[in-house]
Amino acid sequence: MKITSTFAFVLISCFYSGQNRDIVNADKIENQIQKKNINKVIFLNKSISIENLKESDILKSMVFQESQNLDLRVFTDNSLVNYLHQLDPSLTADELLQKGNYQFSFYVDGKMIYQENLNKGAGIPDDKKFKTTFRIPLVSSNNEDSWGRYLWMRFYFGHDGIDALQSGNHILKIEIRPYLKTSVLKTGNIIASGEINLNVPQKSSSETQIALQPIQPHSGWKVSDDKFSPEKIRLLNKKIAEERFKEITGIIVIKNDKLLLEEYFNKSGRDSLQDTRSVGKSFASALAGIAIQDGYLKGEHQSLKDFYNLKSFKNYSSKKDSVTIKSLLTMSSGFDGNDDNSDSPGNEENMYPTDNWVQFTLDLPMTEDKIGENWSYFTAGVVVVGDIINQSVPKGLENYADKKLFQPLGISKYKWQFTPQQKPSLAGGLRMSALDFAKFGQLYKNNGIWNGKAILDKNWVHKSFSNYFTDNKDFEGYGYLFWRKVYQVGNKNFEAYQCSGNGGNKIIVFKDIPFVMVITAKAYNKPYAHSQADKMVQEYLLPALLGNE
Structure with a gap:
């Protein structure tokens, strides 16, 4: 049989598009509730396994209380990684999950209130490769910890959801799409959506x-x-x-x-000592400036090698010699530390359990970043600033701060957080x-x-x-x-x-x-x-x- 070139092109296109559709074999859809609610988001007021889920459990409306359960069950016709594969067939499954996830859109009464592209850490990688249904606890009466809880908090408290859901009746709608961020942001079609009528009671105040x-x-x-x-x-x-x-x-x-x-x-008042956490970092900046004007530091361009034998610490490189006080004050020192990245070696959560925070910091490797150019939030670097001031000023940092900053300002009631060496921590607290x-x-x-x-x-x-x-x-x-x-x-x-x-x-x-x-x-x-x-x-x-x- 003779096949025309046009017909052959269509066959080949269909063949390859079919091949490109899936990169993994997603779980089979066998549950009857899932089959009936494919591509839907359903709302529940309790945690129910899919095996025990009944149609009567699915809510069309509810009285909304901030302290009561609001659960989602999402049903899709494929796994996330296969949806992402459609957006970029050139990437492997693991690469897709490094660059993409679900996009959530929240609507109240037809108006989009908040949209978020979940970060790559939200969800278990194997689930995103194979699962076609998953549960999301948005509001939990027992404060169940999950990325869904924090997603809801960002929508509700952080991005006007609480104002949109004022007392009265409202329709809350949620849409879910896949997104992929490579050189550009690609967003797929809706893979699941659902809505519920929320009756929001009047809040009271006197x-x-x-x-x-x-x-x-x-x-x-x-x-x-x-x-x-x-x-x-x-x-x-x-x-x-x-x-x-x-x-x-x-x-x-x-x-x-x-x-x-x-x-x-x-229950707070004028005499309450407020724990403002990293507000204290800015006091490190002030004390560094005072120490410079007093002549105890030569200036913010002084480098770490003036204060430490850097070769005695781990991961030494000549680049550490060029780290300046200024680069620590501007959080651009080039150390491999980023508090916003849980995988960063210098993340502050890795520092606190150690018995010497300064050594922890100076032991860190350096990145390829040029010192002073790239910003990343780096608490451990501020600890080093505090240590530099402490060793440079007479009678140490605690006495110096009281004499040169707090007493002149008329501040007599305050409490420091201390390092393991019992020196004031300028990291915060x-x-x-x-x-x-x-x-x-x-x-x-x-x-x-x-x-x-x-x-x-x-x-x-x-x-x-x-x-x-x-x-x-x-x-x-x-x-x-x-x-x-x-x-x-x-x-x-x-x-x-x-x-x-x-x-x-x-x-x-x-x-x-x-x-x-x-x-x-x-x-x-x-x-x-x-x-x-x-x-x-x-x-x-x-x-x-x-x-x-």
Whole structure:
């Protein structure tokens, strides 16, 4: 039989497209519930194995409570790795799972609220190769730990889900697609979707919780009589009372060196020593600057070899000799340490169990990165900064910090976290009151002046509040252990530099408007902690202060 060239091309195309469809043999679909609900996301109010799942367990509606179970069961007609293979047939199964995963889209009442491409670590690799059904606990009454729980937290608390799901009836819809990130982002078609009607009860709050808290005497600050929008602050207090902003303990606003707003929540108060975690890193920057101006350090361009016999540590290379104090302050030292990567040798979680944090850091290998160019969050490097200061100043770091920084600022009640060598850890954990943290922020706002006395050189403040990574589009910038952040209100941008710590703790110093803010919180290790603090500033505090209703 003679086959035309066109017909042959179609046959070959079909043959190869069929070959390219699957890279592994996915599990057979034999369960009757799965067959009936293929390509669907179903909602449940308890954990049920697929073997025990019945149609009557599937929810079409429910009363939504933040403390009660909300489970998903996803049914697809293929495994994730086969969907990813369709997006790029040239990659192996393992390569596909290194570059891709599921994309989740959350809709409320037809409006997309949040979309996330799961990181590669979410889900078990073998499950993603072979499984065609999986369970996701979004809300768990026993706080079941899973990537699904954190996905829900990011949607609900971090990206406006809680505002979209205010009291009343709402339709929550979830769509799942495969995504692959190579040189470009590729997203496949919907592989599963589903929706549920949620009845959200009214949250309660009292007038006492919502009302502005009057500033009590003896704060140590002059009190401002400048005007602001009390209604915006009442709305903010209401959201905190209703736990729509969670685990907030304090809000301080300083305007023109005077106390304008002082609010406390969740059994916290003026005398509470707030655990602000990595906010303490910025104190390392200040103490390094003071030690330089006092002549105990020659400058931030001094290198590690001036302080350590680097050849006595593991993984020595001549590159370590070139690591400077500045590169540690800007988190661009080239050490193989990245707290955002659990596989990084220098991740801070690997440091804490050791008996010598400085040795841990100096033992690390170097990366191929050029020193001073590539930023990665590296707590262990700040520990080394603290050790350099400790060995350089008279009577050690603890005494020096008290004499040169805390006493001049009138800070007498504070607690350090200590290293295994019982030296103050500049990695974080410094505790003091919210009002005293505000003094530290105001010191920078005043270009290093406090009560007419220069504590910090104004040039050091300028260097600290400069962005050394203008080419990095992944984040807004970083100075000398200070984060750069731009807040937007209306069509105006407001640049700030801030101390930032786990839980959503902030000391925010605005560059061009006369405000210093402190937010203290205990949302430790919660994925929404920083985004909710940013939202408080951008949608409530700044509009209240600037008169934007």
